[in-house]
Amino acid sequence: MPFWRKKRQARHGGTKDSNQEAAAKGNKAGPSSASNPEHASGDASLSRRLDRIQQQLDLCSDVIYRQFVLGTGQACVLIYLRGMISQPSVQNFIMRSLQAEAKELEGDDIYRFLLDDKGLAVSQNKVVTDLNAALDAVLDAGALLIVDGDPRMLTFSISAYPTRSVSEAPNESVIRGPREAFIEDLEINLTLLRRRLKNINFKCEALKVGTETKTDIVVAFIRDVAKPGMVDEVKRRLSYIDIDGVLGASYLEEAIEDNPYSPFPQMQYTERPDVVAASLLEGRIAIIVDGTPIVLLIPVTLSMLLQSAEDYYQRFVAATWIRWIRYIFVLVSLLLPSLYIAITTFHPEMIPSQLLYTLAASREIVPFPALLEAFIMELAFEALREASIRIPKAIGQAVSIIGALIIGTAAVEAGIVSAAMVIIVSLTGIASFIIPHFDLGLAFRLLRFPIMFLASLFGLYGIACGLILIYIHLINLRSFGEPYMAPLAPLVNSDLKDTLVRAPWWHMRKRPPLTTKNHTRQTNDSRGWAKKKGEGN
Known part of the structure; x- marks a missing residue:
């Protein structure tokens, strides 16, 4: 039995001892700013905060500490990981602005300058006061600015680590279809989907899984097509995952599938953006994991696993x-x-x-x-x-x-x-x-x-x-x-047009009813022009 199902049963009908054990486990979670005074917010001293960060990041040779003085005369330090951020952005858009363009500001106006559109030319920045959040930002390919005398800290998202270029899918090649495939970068993968789904209802909910890796994952779906209950079920199962690291999509697959002892796969994986986009249009849900080019699609049936992307690009x-x-x-x-x-x-x-x-x-x-x-x-x-x-x-x-x-x-x-x-x-x-x-x-x-x-x-x-x-x-x-055997068992006649045969697109007016709440794929007959032409003749 999967652990997410055991936890659901324990939540609804667990014993007193199991509930006490769960509460004790929750109390042993990672340190927070409230329970750990060392990381408490509100400390305005640069030296004390820098010492604490150096203690946490000791034996990390790739951490860079750049200490300098602002144009206002305040001491500050910029912390980032070598190789994870853009060095030209640090030098041209952060260092130069802080040292040269903030000379006439008073100390209490420094963050107004930093967050102003006319200040730093870095669009993605965030003010934090908790040292844990600041450390997470540094480890997540960001830069951290600490100013002496101010308890606030500013994080910049200027990541620029090496990534593989978008290339053809090695395991799902087609003759007439697109040649793009996912890579190991989450943002680029989302961009490949956005290019195909230019719709405000295309939603991407971000989560983090893994106590050590803190891997970013995204649950993607089309809001007016996917079943709300299915989306909630996916997020509920993902919330039960308590593991030290997630290095691939298979980690999640084994944790959230219905029957882990079955030899048959209960989720479909793909590395093609067009396959994911087509699945989302059918009401299915995609799980995208940072660091892997494999995307999980749920739910899945046996007939879906026997279909190929080439089926939809040929006549x-x-x-x-x-x-x-x-x-x-x-x-x-x-x-x-x-x-x-x-x-x-x-x-x-x-x-x-x-x-x-x-x-x-x-x-x-x-x-x-x-x-x-x-x-x-x-x-x-x-x-x-x-x-x-x-x-x-x-x-x-x-x-x-x-x-x-x-x-x-x-x-x-x-x-x-x-x-x-x-x-x-x-x-x-x-x-x-x-x-x-x-x-x-x-x-x-x-x-x-x-x-x-x-x-x-x-x-x-x-x-x-x-x-x-x-x-x-x-x-x-x-x-x-x-x-798993739908639409053959139970029999769904409207879905047989894309199971044993592949009907023409103008004939597939309905989406699969088992995976979507919006069954209408197209309202009018795409071959209507032929009928009107016949009537005219």
Whole structure:
């Protein structure tokens, strides 16, 4: 059971001891300005505040302390992290203004000058009095100004750390679609979404998660499209996360999903801004994490995970055909080795005579049963696939292809496996790469092994039992309360136009009803011009 659900149950029906324990845990939270007199606000001494900051940031060689005198004669210090802020901005827009342009001001007017539009040419600044807040601003790529004799402190947001440039998505490439992909910078990722959603109802709520990393995350949604209850549920689950650090979106995914023990992913991840924008327009919610190019989309269904961005940039006839091919090979990746084991072991009468003679001749020198033979080849293929990921890219592809050819050929010649099994495993491996979502493909790869075991024990009956168990699990699975098998179970006829087929855009007038409160996608028929033209003729 996820911990957010345990905490919800404890909140509504917990015992007295558990409530006292929760209260004690809340009292042991991080120090605040009220409980920690060392960080109490109101101290106007520059030297004392500087000593406290230096004690907190000791053994930090990248912290810069620039002490100087203002034009008013007041001593001050500017604190920032080397490499995290823009040095030209510090020198040209802060230092020069403070030293040269504030000569005629009185001491009590210095902050009026600093916050005035005619003062510092830095737009994002904030006055703080709590030393904890000041330290957080420094660690969050900001600059901190402390003036002697004034308890207020001023923080500047002039971050300029190195980031990766926007490039093409390496794992979700398309032929006709846009080439932009998310990067590790949160602000740039939000900008990529803003370019596509020029709407006042596009909302981005910022949160911080991680007691040590204090990672910035954003919950993005379209207010007049997304369900308010779904947005509140996402924020509620995120509020329960109590971890030292969040270094990627997967940290949040494992913490807030409905069933953490299911092999099937209950959230969709993507690195494409157009996919996120399209999902938001359907009423779904995006979780954007600073420091990772991966964005989480919730809720999700099995049919969504089997869709590709390419489906919506090709003509609907071709996209429907490709989608059918994808569904067929999903079944191939799950069942082909099991069907081979079941038929050759229990049901040889189902095989044509000529093919049966060929299979029997190829298996005559193989010393292992079909199950062990399939396990050996599947594990070897999984090892080659994992090795191709870890090997450097310059030689990874060559090593994986040559390794597969050499191992397969040598295994057949040595009589360890049959040639038919090599073909079966190769087709299964190719089919698993057709699945657009990597985690979903991994789930089918994991389920392939227990179904192979059932096929070796009970034949086709065992395969049928395994499929029934998987189907029961999928029927009961939920993604943030929404059915995982929708719109097939429960059946939603209006959504079938974007499940088994990809209907043309002018025909998809409604949004998915399970994920949105605003069902209207388009009010008029986009092909209305053709009807009017026909009427005119």
